[in-house]
Amino acid sequence: MKNYLVSLIKYIYKLEGKIAFYPTFYSVIGLAISFLTYGAENLGVSEYLYKNIPQLIINSTDTALNILTTFIAGLISIMVFSFSMVMVLLNQASSNFSPRVLPGLISNKRHQKILGIYNATLLYCIFTLVQIEPNQEKFQLPGFSVLLAIGFMTVCLGAFIYFIHSISEEIQVNNIILNIYKKAKSRLEKLIDSEKTDNLNFPDSEQWNCYKTKTSGYLQDIVLGVLLDFAKAHNCKFEVLPIKGNFVLEDEILFKCNKKLNEEELKKVYSLFNFSSSQRIEENYVLAFKQMTEIAVKSMSPGINDPGTALICIDYLTQLFNIRLCKKDQIILSQEDMGCIKINSVSFKSLLYSVITPIRTYSKHDIVIVLKLFSMLEYVYLNSKNEVYSKAIKEEANSLYKDAKQVIKNETDLSKLETAFLKF
Secondary structure (H helix, E strand, C coil): CHHHHHHHHHHHHHHHCCCCCHHHHHHHHHHEEEEEEHHHCCCCCCHHHHHHCCHCCCCCCHHHHHHHHHHHHHHHHHHHHHHHHHHHHHHHHHHHHHHHHHHHHCCHHHHHHHHCCCCCCCHHHHHHHHCCCCCCHHHHHCCCHHHHHHHHHHHHHHHHHHHHHHHHCCHHHHHHHHHHHHHHHHHHHHHHHCCCCCCCCCCCCCCCEEEEECCCCEEEEEEEHHHHHHHHHCCCCECCCCCCCCECCCCEEEEEEEECCCCCHHHHHHHHEECCCCCCCCCHHHHHHHHHHHHHHHEEEEEEECCHHHHHHHHHHHHHHHHCCCCCCCCEEEEEECCCEEEECHHHHHHHHHHHHHHHHHHHHHHHHHHHHHHHHHHHHHCCCCCHHHHHHHHHHHHHHHHHHHCCCHHHHHHHHHHHCCCC
């Protein structure tokens, strides 16, 4: 039952991330409201309002038809304009920043909800229009429904204004990088909070039973709580080999176990590993480092030549690396010494190398970027309390110094370069 609930929650979570979820949900609401108002019309709500508040009720069939047809045509025009604008801005973001930032922009729930409001109002107006018959009496005209259509259209106009404001803000590089940073920061803090236990002595797993993947894809999520309960119940230990967020090939070793598992047990364990065809920062904080690095490198290309964007990326990368210092390279979870799980993650050294190397390669000729990288390394180095992490930072500082010294020839720049390097 617990596995079923976990699978259901994961399915709903994945469904919510789809771009069509909110538009479909809001459209169903619009249809439901149209049928509810139709039922209210049969109960005489329009007649009651016409007798008590005649100013609110439209009593002309031609006027009602004109209003609804105008609303329908206007909504279609607004929808075409809004999402043509989205496509243009997404193309611009892909060209100037990185194609990897597109999923984050597309999955913006606010824009999905605005599309849903448009669709709901459009469907409501269409079904209300169907209710109008040319030869109806005043009190039989769905005046209440038309009144609601006017209110919904007013909401759509407000949503359209908000959409223009939101999309113009969201496409700015500062906000794109900030959103990436916030998602990665939130994910990192959750992981750090979950590492409450000290690293225990984990046994050698060389001779353990190996179990391979049955499919390929990105290892998006592992239901660790349920897996730990399983390990406790069966008094066994697991080692998960692939790093969460990485692409796992078919028939690659997924995990090891110190006990041989039967088919039913294996089915339960495999169900706790969630694979996906894409990556999300909410599940893989390393993707944020990759995206910021790509944006920084692309901004330094001759076609764009925007070092200011690279400096912004390095600033946020500095903050993320400072948070990453608090996370362990390996996590060992145990429960009352009966169940134990070892999980590998991207090491600090490899993460630092994967970020510094591309920026260093493409920006070693720019003393401003080089000094900014030294500033980042110095800040992280001073906050590091782990000898392995500190050693990795020193190695990257040394590589950066060697590359920059070969390219930079100005004496003043070399003097600043020497001063920055001597701090390590």
